[in-house]
Amino acid sequence: MGLTLWSVMAQAQNFEEEDYWGNLLDTVVENVNVVYKPTVNISAGVLSFWGDVTSNLSSPLNGELGLRIGASTYVGKQRQLYKMNFFATYGMLSGHDFDVSKALQDYTVANGILDESGDPLAPNSSFKSQIFQAGITFEYGFGHIFGIARRFKPFVYAGVGIMHISHRSNYNYTSDKSLHYYFHPDGTMRDGLGAGANIIHFDNTFEINQQSRLSYMFDKRPPQVAFTVPVGLGFDFYLSERVNLRVGMELNYPFNDLLDGYDADLARRIGATPKNSYHDMFTYTYFSMNFDLFSDSKSILIERVFAEIDFDELLLEDQDGDWVNDVADLCPDTPEGVMVDSLGCPLDTDGDGVPDYIDLEPNTPAGAVVDEQGAQLDDTKLAEMYGRMKLAANRKDAEVIPLAKIWTRSISYTPGVIPDRFKGVDVDGDGYISFEELLRAINDFFDSRNSFTVDDINELNSFFFTQ
Numbered sequence: 001m002g003l004t005l006w007s008v009m010a011q012a013q014n015f016e017e018e019d020y021w022g023n024l025l026d027t028v029v030e031n032v033n034v035v036y037k038p039t040v041n042i043s044a045g046v047l048s049f050w051g052d053v054t055s056n057l058s059s060p061l062n063g064e065l066g067l068r069i070g071a072s073t074y075v076g077k078q079r080q081l082y083k084m085n086f087f088a089t090y091g092m093l094s095g096h097d098f099d100v101s102k103a104l105q106d107y108t109v110a111n112g113i114l115d116e117s118g119d120p121l122a123p124n125s126s127f128k129s130q131i132f133q134a135g136i137t138f139e140y141g142f143g144h145i146f147g148i149a150r151r152f153k154p155f156v157y158a159g160v161g162i163m164h165i166s167h168r169s170n171y172n173y174t175s176d177k178s179l180h181y182y183f184h185p186d187g188t189m190r191d192g193l194g195a196g197a198n199i200i201h202f203d204n205t206f207e208i209n210q211q212s213r214l215s216y217m218f219d220k221r222p223p224q225v226a227f228t229v230p231v232g233l234g235f236d237f238y239l240s241e242r243v244n245l246r247v248g249m250e251l252n253y254p255f256n257d258l259l260d261g262y263d264a265d266l267a268r269r270i271g272a273t274p275k276n277s278y279h280d281m282f283t284y285t286y287f288s289m290n291f292d293l294f295s296d297s298k299s300i301l302i303e304r305v306f307a308e309i310d311f312d313e314l315l316l317e318d319q320d321g322d323w324v325n326d327v328a329d330l331c332p333d334t335p336e337g338v339m340v341d342s343l344g345c346p347l348d349t350d351g352d353g354v355p356d357y358i359d360l361e362p363n364t365p366a367g368a369v370v371d372e373q374g375a376q377l378d379d380t381k382l383a384e385m386y387g388r389m390k391l392a393a394n395r396k397d398a399e400v401i402p403l404a405k406i407w408t409r410s411i412s413y414t415p416g417v418i419p420d421r422f423k424g425v426d427v428d429g430d431g432y433i434s435f436e437e438l439l440r441a442i443n444d445f446f447d448s449r450n451s452f453t454v455d456d457i458n459e460l461n462s463f464f465f466t467q
Contacts, residue, residue: 028302030300039071039072040070041246046065049063052274053095054097058095060285075138081140083139088134090133104124107271108123124171125261126169126170133164135160137157138157155233155235160230163228172208173191182197184197241292242292243289244289251283252281252284254280319333320344350365418467442460
């Protein structure tokens with residue numbers, strides 16, 4: 001067991017130890033029972049009007065700013081396939097058609113229609129309507145075709161809604177109610193009907209309630225409330241597990257043809273050609289950020305007390321490639337190609353302690369004295385070696401040099417004399433405290449079988465190394 005644990009620790013040297021052992025104990029697994037909660041979203045985009053009165057630059061990307069907030073939740077037995085969305089939209093719808101304005105003006109001038117003050121009436125088709133829409137849609141994300149776990153997902157949806165509309169028109173030029181916009185055959189807009197009138201532009205002040213003016217002129221009442229059918233499509237880009245970016249376009253069909261104050265019936269009444277045969281519509285081209293703040297995580301961190309280690313794999317490791325596994329190899333760093341015994345150590349045929357692969361004399365007689373290369377030493381060399389012993393210092397004359405923190409105490413001992421308080425440690429009475437006697441004294445200290453203090457143990461240890 002000790003060798004196996006050593007092998008595992010040796011493998012961990014290639015990593016930061018804390019991360020290594022943490023990865024062994026902690027495992028991230030997929031959460032197969034995720035509980036999905038409602039998500040929230042905020043959107044911004046362009047509201048574009050499509051009806052009888054439209055701008056020359058009408059496109060899904062040209063119009064008024066629209067803002068939306070919403071919430072979504074998965075529905076049905078097959079989660080993540082179908083969604084139900086709740087939304088609220090605020091913004092403006094606007095438009096102007098020069099030909100319609102010219103037709104309205106020609107009709108009122110030809111028929112002498114005056115306003116409430118008795119002044120010549122000069123209507124035009126410009127409008128800007130404030131809308132507030134709320135509704136619910138049902139969405140399909142093509143999970144059956146493209147799968148669920150994708151970063152990029154298309155979607156389609158349809159639903160119902162209700163919309164409140166506040167209609168305004170730009171009838172007066174500046175704040176003077178006697179000045180109106182007049183539309184000339186040359187395609188210009190001027191401050192009068194005469195040829196010398198000045199060319200002007202809309203002042204972007206929508207001061208007249210379109211509903212009351214149309215009711216007065218033509219008995220037409222633009223709706224204040226309309227039901228809508230929103231239909232949309234787009235793509236989701238998942239930036240993370242809990243955040244996704246949505247890009248989409250929505251078409252709203254409001255079941256009414258007077259959002260712009262003009263319809264086919266009014267066109268025929270003033271002698272103009274109807275613009276189209278369908279109800280007014282508007283699109284909402286948007287991008288939104290969706291936040292999943294409350295659902296369960298799709299992955300779970302499992303923290304274990306014990307790591308599951310594949311010891312079988314570790315037991316088969318052989319660092320030096322000598323065919324003796326490291327767990328049983330007493331010589332794990334044997335050079336490549338060297339013959340080894342069953343314990344993984346290089347062969348030593350003559351038993352002189354020098355491996356055969358560096359032994360200059362592999363058949364030295366038993367008991368012979370050899371050098372570090374396995375060569376037998378003759379009597380002359382032995383005499384030279386032993387003669388050097390005379391140069392060695394006597395043990396009593398040796399001076400102890402402190403090399404460790406425990407030796408830095410300001411305590412001195414008389415050479416060859418055991419201090420009185422430590423004489424009981426010298427069990428055999430030979431005047432020398434052996435290593436076994438030192439260990440016995442330390443064990444007795446921890447077992448409370450002697451009266452030594454911590455400082456006494458430290459001094460005993462110091463004395464042992466200085467005697």
